[in-house]
Amino acid sequence: MENVIKELEQADIGKVLVNEPLSKHTTMKIGGPADCLVQPKDIESIETIIRIVKKHGVKWRAIGRGSNLLVADQGIEGVVIKLGDGLDHMEIDGDILTVGGGYSVIKLATIISKKGLSGLEFASGIPGSIGGAVYMNAGAHGSDMSKILVKARVLFEDGTMDWLTNEELNFSYRTSLLQKERPGICLEAVLKLEAGVKEDIVKVMQKNKDYRRDTQPWNFPCAGSIFRNPLPEYAGALVEKAGLKGYKLGGAQVSDMHGNFIVNAGGATAEDVLNLIAFIKKTIMEQYGTELETEVEIIGRNS
Incomplete structure (x- = not known):
């Protein structure tokens, strides 16, 4: 690992942390150390990171903001790529939104509502990143990411990157292709929203936020819902x-x-x-x- 860490530090790809406790990077405040945790400064840096870890045959995986994650007490072997501040870009073109996988879901939903764009109201109060939300098809209040996603730029387990359409991501309840069929993580997403009345959108957002605050324990460290709903049961x-x-x-x-x-x-x-x-x-x-x-x-x- 020493050679890998040294090469990563010299590559100017972002922040490189050694033996970093992952309890600092999960909303449950649990998790042993990563041999090496890297916070890339942009998508191009991820390509460099993958090239280095593959060259040395080191294990790697990517995480988002740690909101739907339980990390073992023994930590994670190899390199952990944390998608956060370096992948939090956003661009709005009419009703089309292009957003980095590291962007906060709550922050994005709030900003979009104030611009009079509808489609993300369900995400009010959902912690974590856009990348994680696409990965698990996050949803609430009768909607989810599959309803608004056009396509996603994905980093696959083998280190390759590609754009996948909504159909190709094979969404279902709290599931996407990226979890099991073709493991990967979303680096960037293109969303299709709708123009709406700002006051109405903000009102729905606040209602959803209040519901979460009144029914869910966000005053304690937690990872969100632990189990999938065995529909029609909860x-x-x-x-x-x-x-x-x-x-x-x-x-x-x-x-x-x-x-x-x-x-x-x-x-x-x-x-x-x-x-x-x-x-x-x-x-x-x-x-x-x-x-x-x-x-x-x-x-x-x-x-």
């Missing part, structure tokens, strides 16, 4: 019906506000969270015969 409702609201293992606790959220109640480890997830899944299967599937992405050594 994961949170099943957890609450099973009497698990507030249930705690170590520092990890099922939220008192919402059954589909696990919070870091203080000093939680990834192992605490994983044990709690396993306990919830076992309980729901035994009581209701329903298998819960995790929505949060679990990564890292031994994960």
Whole structure:
């Protein structure tokens, strides 16, 4: 790793951090160190980073703002590319929006609403980055990214980049092609919005934001929804019906506000969270015969 780190530092590709605790880069405030974490200053820098890691045969992966992520206590081997400040560009051309994968979803939804453009109201209060939102087809309030995405520039697992259309991304509920069929992460997205009445859009945004604030535990470190909804059932409702609201293992606790959220109640480890997830899944299967599937992405050594 020393040669890789040295070459990355000399390449002028952005910030290079060694043995960086990933608890600093996830909304759950959990995660061991990355051997090396790089915050690229632009998309071109990512091409250089990939060339270097492939040359040395080092493992790598990309993350966004860490809002739907649980990182193992043992950390992540190799190089972690964090898409953030260097990939937060935005360009508006009429109702077409081109935005970097590192751009904050909440910030973007707020800015767009004030410009009288409709389509991102559902994203009010959704943490994380645009890249992550495309990756998992993030959604709420009856809409999701698949409804507004035209195409996405993707960095694939093999280090190549390409543009994929909405159809090619094969979106479904909280899922895209990038998760399993062809692993990759969104570097840039083109969105199609609609002109609307600014006051109406802002009103809907505020309503959605208030709903999240009143029903979800954003006052504690968490990773958003832990389980996918086993439609027509809802994961949170099943957890609450099973009497698990507030249930705690170590520092990890099922939220008192919402059954589909696990919070870091203080000093939680990834192992605490994983044990709690396993306990919830076992309980729901035994009581209701329903298998819960995790929505949060679990990564890292031994994960």
